Amino acid sequence: MTDRMPPQVTLxxxxxxxxxxxxxxxxxxxxxxxxxxxxxxxxxxxxKCDLKNKLFGQHIVAKVILKAVTGxxxxxxxxxxxxxxxxxxxxxxxxxxxxxxxxxxYQKGMKSNFVHLFTATTxxxxxxxxxxxxxxxxxxxxxxxxxxxxxxxxFDEMDKMHPELMDSIKPxxxxxxNLNGVSYRQxxxxxxxxxxxxxxxxxxxxxxRDGREREEIQLKDIEMxxxxxxxxxxxxxxWHTSLIDKNLVDFFVPFLPLExxxxxxxxxxxxxxxxxxxxxxxxxxxARDLNYFPKxxxxxxxxxxxxxxxxRLDFYI
Ligand SMILES: Nc1ncnc2c1ncn2[C@@H]1O[C@H](COP(=O)(O)OP(=O)(O)OP(=O)(O)O)[C@@H](O)[C@H]1O
Numbered sequence: 001m002t003d004r005m006p007p008q009v010t011l012x013x014x015x016x017x018x019x020x021x022x023x024x025x026x027x028x029x030x031x032x033x034x035x036x037x038x039x040x041x042x043x044x045x046x047x048k049c050d051l052k053n054k055l056f057g058q059h060i061v062a063k064v065i066l067k068a069v070t071g072x073x074x075x076x077x078x079x080x081x082x083x084x085x086x087x088x089x090x091x092x093x094x095x096x097x098x099x100x101x102x103x104x105x106y107q108k109g110m111k112s113n114f115v116h117l118f119t120a121t122t123x124x125x126x127x128x129x130x131x132x133x134x135x136x137x138x139x140x141x142x143x144x145x146x147x148x149x150x151x152x153x154x155f156d157e158m159d160k161m162h163p164e165l166m167d168s169i170k171p172x173x174x175x176x177x178n179l180n181g182v183s184y185r186q187x188x189x190x191x192x193x194x195x196x197x198x199x200x201x202x203x204x205x206x207x208x209r210d211g212r213e214r215e216e217i218q219l220k221d222i223e224m225x226x227x228x229x230x231x232x233x234x235x236x237x238x239w240h241t242s243l244i245d246k247n248l249v250d251f252f253v254p255f256l257p258l259e260x261x262x263x264x265x266x267x268x269x270x271x272x273x274x275x276x277x278x279x280x281x282x283x284x285x286x287a288r289d290l291n292y293f294p295k296x297x298x299x300x301x302x303x304x305x306x307x308x309x310x311x312r313l314d315f316y317i
Contacts, residue, residue: 035114035148039107042073047104054100054269055093056306057262060219061086061253068251069101072188080175081187083248085158087196087226088255091305094192097253098154101190105152114148116140120157124165134168141172142182149186158193159233166243173248191249195233196226200254201301208300214256222254257301263287266306270313279317286316 005013033039047069051062065084072082086094098117099110106112118124124133144151155161172184203222207214230252231244243249258266267283286309292299 033108033113035150039112040105040114040148040150042070043104044070044073047100050100050104051097055097056265056269057214057258058093058097058255059215060217060222061093061097061255064219064251064253065097065101068253069105072250073105078185080248080250081173081184081189083173083189083191083243083250084253085191085193085230085249085251086253086255087193087230088200089197089257089301089305090194091302091307092255092258093306094255095156098190098192101188102152102154105150105188112152114144114150115152115154116144117154117156120155120160120162124162127162130162130164133162133165137165138168141169141184142180145172145184145187146182149183150188151186152188152190154190154192156192158191159195170243170246170248173243174246193230196229196252196254197257199225199229201257204256204301205294205297214259217256219254223252226252226254258305259300260287260292260302263290263302263306263309266309267313270309271317274310274313274317276317282313282316286312 044066048066051066055062068082068084072078086097088094102112102115103109106115109115110117118137124130124137141151141153158166169189171179172187173189177183177185200222203217203225204214207217207221227244264280264283264287267286268278268280271278271283290308290312291303293301293303
């Protein structure tokens, strides 16, 4: 007898080893996020459903965002990146909508390597360091768009952003074919701010006083007033830049202030998210303890929108 393995067994073992190696390779290859295919393509039905079922009280937002995002993602040859400017009172869903967009384009949603969130007070807190921030931001955008043209950049607290910082990224929002060999035309830029929030509240309040339905408010009822108020707001990072007069912003998206009934909807959704059975009594109790404005009228709009609901609910459950 010899201890050598028969050639068939050796072959079988080598084959099995190679198969295991291949499987491991494919496993990691497919798990590694890449900038094409289903990793970075729009799920239009998903976005439509999310805007319809998960976003409350924002009929204008739902319509504009769906149109803007699908139009852009379906365009094989866009002339510029998509630039959305989301405005509104606190807690009305601006960050939330950015998250819904990210989740329906990138398989990894906000966790994707191709989605970048900047918050003015966190990432660019010191005015004295503005030159350093400018260089870093421009480098970050350039580097990431070279890796993945379908990158998304979200800028929160735009109203607190230094105007020079905004000026520094302006070329990337423009109609250039490419800048130093990099094309930015597939990228998505989303700006979030409270600027113009009061103007939006005014329009919503006028409709309410006239006894008209909130759903009758159309984009055109707000858009002009909003873009003028943003433009004239000297404390907002926007006014100083030529984003507006050069028409680099594709859509100004107004978020309406949320009413009591929307707070209830947010509360019920949050209960389910936390793994509880929806209980309207609990949510109503919580919603009644929140603050509403204007005080001199019927306290129609929630001062904090739906923002504090997640933490408040814990006290009532
Ligand atoms: N219209 C909405 N529909 C459903 N949920 C909402 C809505 N608005 C806010 N929420 C809930 O409240 C949370 C906080 O809202 P979000 O952070 O999007 O507000 P925001 O408008 O970005 O506020 P801020 O201007 O203060 O940054 C969201 O994560 C979401 O759970």
